[in-house]
Every structure is written in structure tokens, then in C-alpha cells.
Amino acid sequence: MKQRLAAAAVLGLSATLALTACGSSSKPSSSSGGSTSGAVAIKLVAADYGTGPANSSQTYWQHVADAFHQANPNITVQVQTIDWNDLSSKVQTMIQNKQYPDILEGLTYAQYVQDGIAYKASDVLDAAALSNINPIFAKAGEVNGTEYGIPWTTSSRAMFYNKKLFTRAGISSPPTTWDQLKADAKAVAQKTGKTGFGLPLGSEEAQAESLLWFLGNGGGLTDASGKYAINSAQNIATYQYLQGLAKSGATEPDPATKNRTDLWQQFAQGDIGMINGSPALIPIIQKAGVLQSSGYGVVAVPGKTGPLTSTVGVADYVVALDKGDHRAAVKSFLDFAYSDQNQLAFDNEYDLLPATTSATNSMSGNPQFAGFVKNLGTATLYPSSQADWSTVLTAIQKQIGTAITGDPRNVLDQIQQSATAGQ
Amino acid sequence: MSSLSNLPPRRLGRAAAPLGWLGPAIALIGFAVLWPVYEMFRISFQHYSPDGFLLGSAGFRNYTKLFQDPNFGPIMLRSLLWVGAVVGLTMLVSLGVAQLFNQRFPGRRVARWALIAPWAASVMMTAIIFRWMLDPNTGALNLLLRDLGLLSKLGTSQADWLGRPDAAFAWMIAVAVFVSVPFSTYTILAGLQTVPAEVYEAAEIDGASPSRTYLAVTLPLLRPAILVATLINVMNVFNSFPIIWEMTRGGPGYETNTSTVYMFNLKQNFIGQSASMSVVNFAVIVAMVLVFLRVSNWKKEVA
Numbered sequence A: 001m002k003q004r005l006a007a008a009a010v011l012g013l014s015a016t017l018a019l020t021a022c023g024s025s026s027k028p029s030s031s032s033g034g035s036t037s038g039a040v041a042i043k044l045v046a047a048d049y050g051t052g053p054a055n056s057s058q059t060y061w062q063h064v065a066d067a068f069h070q071a072n073p074n075i076t077v078q079v080q081t082i083d084w085n086d087l088s089s090k091v092q093t094m095i096q097n098k099q100y101p102d103i104l105e106g107l108t109y110a111q112y113v114q115d116g117i118a119y120k121a122s123d124v125l126d127a128a129a130l131s132n133i134n135p136i137f138a139k140a141g142e143v144n145g146t147e148y149g150i151p152w153t154t155s156s157r158a159m160f161y162n163k164k165l166f167t168r169a170g171i172s173s174p175p176t177t178w179d180q181l182k183a184d185a186k187a188v189a190q191k192t193g194k195t196g197f198g199l200p201l202g203s204e205e206a207q208a209e210s211l212l213w214f215l216g217n218g219g220g221l222t223d224a225s226g227k228y229a230i231n232s233a234q235n236i237a238t239y240q241y242l243q244g245l246a247k248s249g250a251t252e253p254d255p256a257t258k259n260r261t262d263l264w265q266q267f268a269q270g271d272i273g274m275i276n277g278s279p280a281l282i283p284i285i286q287k288a289g290v291l292q293s294s295g296y297g298v299v300a301v302p303g304k305t306g307p308l309t310s311t312v313g314v315a316d317y318v319v320a321l322d323k324g325d326h327r328a329a330v331k332s333f334l335d336f337a338y339s340d341q342n343q344l345a346f347d348n349e350y351d352l353l354p355a356t357t358s359a360t361n362s363m364s365g366n367p368q369f370a371g372f373v374k375n376l377g378t379a380t381l382y383p384s385s386q387a388d389w390s391t392v393l394t395a396i397q398k399q400i401g402t403a404i405t406g407d408p409r410n411v412l413d414q415i416q417q418s419a420t421a422g423q
Numbered sequence B: 001m002s003s004l005s006n007l008p009p010r011r012l013g014r015a016a017a018p019l020g021w022l023g024p025a026i027a028l029i030g031f032a033v034l035w036p037v038y039e040m041f042r043i044s045f046q047h048y049s050p051d052g053f054l055l056g057s058a059g060f061r062n063y064t065k066l067f068q069d070p071n072f073g074p075i076m077l078r079s080l081l082w083v084g085a086v087v088g089l090t091m092l093v094s095l096g097v098a099q100l101f102n103q104r105f106p107g108r109r110v111a112r113w114a115l116i117a118p119w120a121a122s123v124m125m126t127a128i129i130f131r132w133m134l135d136p137n138t139g140a141l142n143l144l145l146r147d148l149g150l151l152s153k154l155g156t157s158q159a160d161w162l163g164r165p166d167a168a169f170a171w172m173i174a175v176a177v178f179v180s181v182p183f184s185t186y187t188i189l190a191g192l193q194t195v196p197a198e199v200y201e202a203a204e205i206d207g208a209s210p211s212r213t214y215l216a217v218t219l220p221l222l223r224p225a226i227l228v229a230t231l232i233n234v235m236n237v238f239n240s241f242p243i244i245w246e247m248t249r250g251g252p253g254y255e256t257n258t259s260t261v262y263m264f265n266l267k268q269n270f271i272g273q274s275a276s277m278s279v280v281n282f283a284v285i286v287a288m289v290l291v292f293l294r295v296s297n298w299k300k301e302v303a
Helices: A002-023 A057-071 A084-096 A110-115 A127-131 A135-139 A163-168 A178-192 A206-215 A233-247 A260-268 A281-288 A327-337 A340-350 A357-363 A367-376 A389-404 A408-420 B009-043 B061-068 B072-101 B108-120 B123-133 B140-147 B165-193 B197-205 B210-238 B242-248 B259-267 B271-296
Strands: A040-048 A075-083 A103-105 A150-156 A158-162 A195-198 A272-277 A296-299 A313-320 B046-048 B054-057
Touching: A040 A057, A040 A084, A040 A327, A057 A075, A057 A327, A057 A340, A075 A084, A075 A327, A103 A327, A110 A389, A135 A150, A135 A313, A150 A340, A150 A367, A158 A163, A158 A367, A163 A178, A178 A195, A178 A233, A178 A272, A195 A260, A206 A233, A206 A272, A206 A389, A233 A389, A233 A408, A260 A272, A260 A281, A313 A327, A340 A357, A357 A367, A389 A408, B009 B046, B009 B271, B046 B061, B046 B271, B061 B072, B061 B271, B072 B108, B072 B165, B072 B210, B072 B259, B072 B271, B108 B165, B123 B140, B123 B165, B123 B242, B165 B210, B165 B242, B197 B210, B210 B271, B242 B259, B259 B271
Parallel strands: A040 A075, A040 A103, A195 A272
Antiparallel strands: A103 A313, A150 A313, A158 A272, A158 A296, B046 B054
């Protein structure tokens, strides 16, 4: 009798164990209050633009969230910032597990439109604020003519060079064409023993570096009609040139495994002659304290026959995700966040450029940024409104660097194939 | 013998009583082993969006895409090389180290403790430390080589240890051996201690040379220990993820991926294909274990 009782108890216990365990894979948690109680909690996940704990974006966003909470006591904004290197995989996991945030900043947005979980920009941002967004970047936030991605911060690219290394290598003026660039980079490498040209083709931001070079040869990621054209003849020729550049010893070894963050640090330490960068490289140079502001120069990125007339412009987008009943709270927070004051505070902290026209205008007087601001008007952007851009982006980041050691045509063909497989 | 259903209720209860004790274990196996395996097979036949939204059935398309993937063949070959090289080298090194640690020498206890360190340390931590040591500009190895005047002879490209796929892969094999040696050494050491002293005396009386004694007495008696260590290593090394992920992320491109790392890489955008990759991995590991057990005549030796 006793035995049987024990058996039943154990069986029952194990059954509950199994059941509770199964139950844990549930839908998005509903712990965030909702409209019934009046108090709402919304969640913001953003990229961390900081270089350490001192200037972490967590601090910036928490500051904005606190100020907002003070003005709107019944809405709480939970802030989580994630390091760039882990951002896309962590957010991907959140989405795959249906545990996604209300507001997402820093990533691509078009796949969420396809998934049917993204709010239209006009649903979550005031019409006046919306029309204040830089039109080129706002256009790139559109899918089929409707804006979903709201640019938060922007930047454009230029080439930085180390004047001291140039003098030591006997170079009088920075290069404007590929041939000059190769000769200068080789001169720096041979005469100073430093890296001539920093070529970050590792997975962190291979898309930006590649696009800059493609533009220099009349290529790009898409053709005139907006279809992916990654294996175009111009792009293949571009990588053949880059292969020669790397083989000549003018770049760091094995560019396919080197990331932007590391190479920017090395440039700031005075170990690299030339590198493509955004205004965000400036604070890194200042923090390292090796190069004075007169020790480096910023010029247009050289192209095959002359400097780029249209450089790469990058925007990081905000997208609001539909979790049911948070739209009003999300809208009032975004209306608050897109003020000039918040925009300028962010861009001053991280040396990036604003996404709104009014904030941009107030920044164009700053000589350090004026050139970058001017480039925004003619910039070439990523094809971020393509639904499969995030997949193509991963393929580019992981594989395109191998075109330096392998056959450029094969590598670009392979990426093109994976890009068009979904179309 | 009557079947359970023919038993009167009380005897049925008694017959089922062991289930009470086995129940939790069975539930655990069902929940932690069988259910994930079922899910893995199910997902591998479905089409998911990169964000995890189910788009319908995929039939065998995830598998055909995986097998047509130009990276697939090289990755499978590399995985076999990885398992073979790591397990082979680990066993060779461990046999030697175990022999050494079986001798009496001052400080043996401390030395045996020290051997546990690579085993006790987090594998991810070990991998990160090695990545730092191998950094082309600031790593300990290149600083040493520079001080010895050897760095300039190598040239910057040769000294970029984790930048070239072949050099990176060799270094990762070395790290994997480093973290696998302690466990294998202890297993073999335990085996060595079960060899009775009499058989060595007998060998000595018969006039066997030391090498002959090792080959004809020690190794055959170590067979069960070597089998256990090899089998566990094969499974561990095949599934090993943190070393490769932390040292190269499988790069450049996919050139240092093993199939386990590739499964994770695929998961970011191709959930169904990633599941089919893990089905393939599952099949490979079951096949490797079965072949191994068959070849080594497992039942007679160990069970």
C-alpha cells in the first residue's frame, strides 16, 4: 500500500515537472502592464555606440528614458543596450523566441515589415517630426512607398591619413586615384614599416569598406533598377585591384579577418597610414592622444580615376514593433526622443551626424563635421529597404573578405547567388 | 508468462512499482533528449523566415540546399580532420604524460594537481587567452619572436597566426588538444594503476625489454581505459564549439568552420537548414560511435 502511494506520488511529481517545463516556451510575456492599470512599461533595445563603460549608450538612453518618465509618469521605458558585435545575433534570438522589444535601434528593419510586426513610421511619430527627418535617409526607410524605418543617427565616410607617416614616406599630398593610393601605401609600408592602408574586410563592417571601393569603380551593391548586382564586372575588377593591393604588402596581413574597430584603434595609435572612416573615428584619435588634430587629414575617398563624388552614407534606424497595445506609449516616447536636444546630445557624444534636418543644420557650422555633413546630401546608402537585406548583409559580412585570397569572381558569384535565391 | 494486462489490479500495481523510481529519470530523458531530437527533425522539414516565423513545410528542400551548398563538403571533411587530429594527438600525448605521472618523483602530487588546470578552466576563457597570445601585433608569442629576432624572418603575413585559415586551424587543434589532455591522462592513469605489479615482475623474469613490456603488457591492459577516453573524446571534440568560435568565429569566410560551428552560423538566417545540419551532425555522431564500438568490440572489453 505504502509502496503504491509512493509510486503514484513520484509519477505525479515527474508529470508536473514535465508539464511545467513544457509550459515555459510561451508567447511574449504580458508582465508589462498594459492599458488596464494605466501604467505602461515599454522596452527599448539599442546598439551600444560607446567605447567603454564611461560613455555607454545605456547611460544616454537611460537619461532620455528618465526625463521622459518624469514628463509622463505612467509610462516606464526599460532600456537595454547591446554591443555592436553581438547586436544582430542577440536581437535575432529575441525575435525568434517572440520576446521582442517595442522599439529597436541600430539594425535593419525591412524583414520586420515582411514579418508583419513593424509599425508604420506615421503610426509612431508625429507628422511634424517625421517631415523633419533627412529626406534621403527617410526614403531609404521606406518599403513599397511606406516609411517604416526611422533614421536615428547618420554618418558618411571619408579617408583619414596620417600626415607624419606621409612626410616620412616622402608623400606630399594625399592620393585621389587608386594608382596613387597603391603607390603611397607601398611607400608608407616600405619606408616606415607601418601598415600603408588599413583594409577592414572582417565580418564587423565588410559591407561599408566593400561598397566604398565598389563606388570608386562605378559599381555598387545594386544596379540602377534596385536589384542586387554584387557580382558585376566593376565589382569583380575592384576586388582584383584590392587583391593586388593586399599582395603588394601595402595593407595589413589577411584583411579578411581584420575588423574596423581594431584597425581604427591602430590608426589612432599612429600605426596605419590611411584608412576609411566616419566622424566616429575622431574621438578615438583624440582619446589615444598620439595624433594631434594637425597630425591627420581627412579627404574624399579615392576612386579608380578620381575621388568619389558620392560616398557611403550610413543610417541606423529605429523601428517600432507591434506587441499589441503599446502604440500610444511608443509614439509619445519617440516624439520625445526625436527632439533636437536629444538628437544633438547623442551625436555630440558619439561624433555621429543627426537624422533630423533641423539638428543637422545646427551642426553644419562645426568645422570638424562640416565636410561629413556636406557629403550626406549626395550619399549612397545600403539597399536597406529590401526585405532580405539582413540575410544578404550577413552573407557579405561573412564571405566577401575571402575574395582577397580566393577568386573574386567565385566569391562574389556565391554572394550574389545567395542574395537572389530569396527573390 | 502472462502479459501485464492480464494481471489482477494488485499485482499490476506491484509490477509497475519500479516505474515510480524510474519515472523521474524516464521523464528527464524524454524531456531533455527525445523531445529535442523530435523537434530537430520536425524543424528540419519546415520553412522558417530568418526571424523565426513559420512559412510552411519545406519538404526536403532544407536538405537539398544544404547538400548543394559549396561550403558543405569542405566543412564535413574539415570536421573529420578536426576530430581525427585532436583525438589522435590527445591520446598520444596522454599516454606519455600518464606514464610519467605514474612514476614516483618528488612533487608528483603538485604536478598531478597542476594538470587539472586546463580541464578546470572554462574552455571559452582558455580560447580567448590563446587568441590574445596569438595576436599579430601585441600577442605574447610575436613579442617573444620579435625579441628573439625571428619575427622579421617570418614576415608579417606568416606571423598573423589566426589570419590564415591553415595556421589558425593548426593552432585551434593545439588548443583543443591542450584542454582534452587532462581528462584522457587521468583516465589512462587510473587504468595504469589497475595493472598488477606481478605482471611486470613476470615480464622482467622472462627477460622482456622495456619497450616490449610496454607494447605486450601495459598497452593491452590499458585497452579499456583507452577505449573509454577515446570514445568520450570523439563525441566531445566533434561537438566542440567555443574554441573555434572564440578564436576565429569560423573565419575567414567559412574556412575554419566545423559542422558544429556551421550549424550555429546557419541558424542566424536559415533556421530550417540549420536544423538539417544538426540532423546530419546527429547522424554522423551516431555512426561514428557505432563504428567505433563495433571495431573495438566494446561489449567484451568494457561492459
